[in-house]
Amino acid sequence: MAMKYYGLVLFILCCIRMSWGEDELPGSFIFGDSLVDAGNNNYLNTLSKADIKPNGIDFTASGGVPTGRYTNGRTIGDIVGEMLGQPSYSIPFLSPNATGKAILSGVNYASGGGGILNGTGRIFVNRLSMDVQVDYFNITRKQLDQLLGASQARTYLMKNSIFSITIGANDFLNNYLLPVVSMGTRISSSPDSFVEDLITNFRLQLTRLYQLDARKFVVGNVGPIGCIPYQKTINQLNADQCVDLANKLALQYDGRLRDLLAELNDNLPGATFVHANVYDLVMELITNYGKYGFQSSSKACCGTGGQFQGIIPCGPTSSMCEDRSKYVFWDPYHPSEAANLIIAKQIVDGDSRYITPMNLRKLSHL
Numbered sequence: 001m002a003m004k005y006y007g008l009v010l011f012i013l014c015c016i017r018m019s020w021g022e023d024e025l026p027g028s029f030i031f032g033d034s035l036v037d038a039g040n041n042n043y044l045n046t047l048s049k050a051d052i053k054p055n056g057i058d059f060t061a062s063g064g065v066p067t068g069r070y071t072n073g074r075t076i077g078d079i080v081g082e083m084l085g086q087p088s089y090s091i092p093f094l095s096p097n098a099t100g101k102a103i104l105s106g107v108n109y110a111s112g113g114g115g116i117l118n119g120t121g122r123i124f125v126n127r128l129s130m131d132v133q134v135d136y137f138n139i140t141r142k143q144l145d146q147l148l149g150a151s152q153a154r155t156y157l158m159k160n161s162i163f164s165i166t167i168g169a170n171d172f173l174n175n176y177l178l179p180v181v182s183m184g185t186r187i188s189s190s191p192d193s194f195v196e197d198l199i200t201n202f203r204l205q206l207t208r209l210y211q212l213d214a215r216k217f218v219v220g221n222v223g224p225i226g227c228i229p230y231q232k233t234i235n236q237l238n239a240d241q242c243v244d245l246a247n248k249l250a251l252q253y254d255g256r257l258r259d260l261l262a263e264l265n266d267n268l269p270g271a272t273f274v275h276a277n278v279y280d281l282v283m284e285l286i287t288n289y290g291k292y293g294f295q296s297s298s299k300a301c302c303g304t305g306g307q308f309q310g311i312i313p314c315g316p317t318s319s320m321c322e323d324r325s326k327y328v329f330w331d332p333y334h335p336s337e338a339a340n341l342i343i344a345k346q347i348v349d350g351d352s353r354y355i356t357p358m359n360l361r362k363l364s365h366l
């Protein structure tokens with residue numbers, strides 16, 4: 001008899017805990033560029049948009065209708081959220097629906113063309129830079145106080161929310177490396193001082209998020225931007241070559257980013273900054289694509305121009321590959337959903353090769 005009750009009590013404890021855990025894992029606040037934009041640029045007057053077909057062709061939640069995501073299906077942010085039990089995708093901040101309870105699953109501030117520096121992405125006319133994305137989170141922060149009350153809002157943000165930041169690539173691609181002299185910063189800045197400028201700004205931005213009660217951070221480094229179909233095409237490289245300067249700049253920034261996150265882990269009490277080594281992850285997919293079931297890591301599945309379809313972004317008049325799951329790159333700049341799935345899996349459950357000092361599964365349980 002006693003054993004029987006004991007079992008029942010254990011059962012109840014287990015299952016109450018489990019459902020509590022699920023209910024309390026809602027917040028995913030996403031900052032960054034087109035790699036994780038879920039539709040903010042649909043609401044901007046900008047030349048950087050992904051609201052035309054066939055973008056989103058494999059995005060089940062919209063029935064294949066373009067949502068503003070710069071890929072054929074889910075972004076890394078979407079997939080990571082699913083894997084961690086987020087009840088629904090983080091809603092774009094600029095969407096008219098981003099009000100009331102809809103923001104309790106988290107909010108997405110990412111914007112195609114956006115960078116750490118305010119001037120980055122100027123060629124697109126409009127985009128949300130990281131400073132503006134943090135300003136917008138400050139607005140959400142006040143809405144959360146109203147929705148949950150001050151004390152619960154703090155717990156929700158500090159314990160049950162993850163802040164992911166995927167930014168920096170445009171600071172090189174659409175700023176420092178721009179061939180148009182009047183648009184880029186290269187004319188007036190050495191690589192060292194440009195990278196230091198990025199780190200100085202990023203330190204302030206991450207610290208502002210901390211001041212607004214963010215505690216669990218995952219920050220992606222800049223990927224091998226010299227290996228994207230766009231760079232390979234305009235530099236007329238072979239399939240197995242990458243643009244040296246672009247990759248070198250990315251690696252230089254990535255080294256300083258690692259130092260910055262270590263410094264913030266030491267200096268901001270109660271915060272955990274996790275470093276996602278997107279550079280090595282994507283490089284592994286590009287180099288050993290066959291091992292992961294891909295047929296090409298040099299050509300864009302959807303795009304136009306040159307030997308890698310790498311000049312004009314994906315749109316209704318582009319040619320599209322037959323099997324989208326066989327391409328590492330969806331378009332001249334962005335990974336396919338198939339690549340995003342592999343990257344997300346490593347970020348959530350991978351080991352110290354790609355995610356340090358802990359993976360996102362562990363971070364979410366802290």
Ligand SMILES: *[C@@H]1O[C@H](CO)[C@@H](O)[C@H](O)[C@H]1NC(C)=O
Nearest residue numbers: 039091092094095096097098
């Ligand atoms: C807003 O929500 C309504 C009702 O759920 C939906 O029909 C509509 O598509 C949403 N609009 C946007 C822009 O997401």
Ligand SMILES: *[C@@H]1O[C@H](CO)[C@@H](O)[C@H](O)[C@H]1NC(C)=O
Nearest residue numbers: 117118119129131132135201
């Ligand atoms: C960038 O713009 C934001 C908002 O417009 C402003 O608050 C910030 O000071 C600017 N940053 C720099 C480095 O100019």
Ligand SMILES: *[C@@H]1O[C@H](CO)[C@@H](O)[C@H](O)[C@H]1NC(C)=O
Nearest residue numbers: 134135138207208209211212
């Ligand atoms: C958030 O906004 C308030 C004004 O509403 C301002 O006083 C505060 O400095 C802002 N916080 C950050 C971190 O930007």
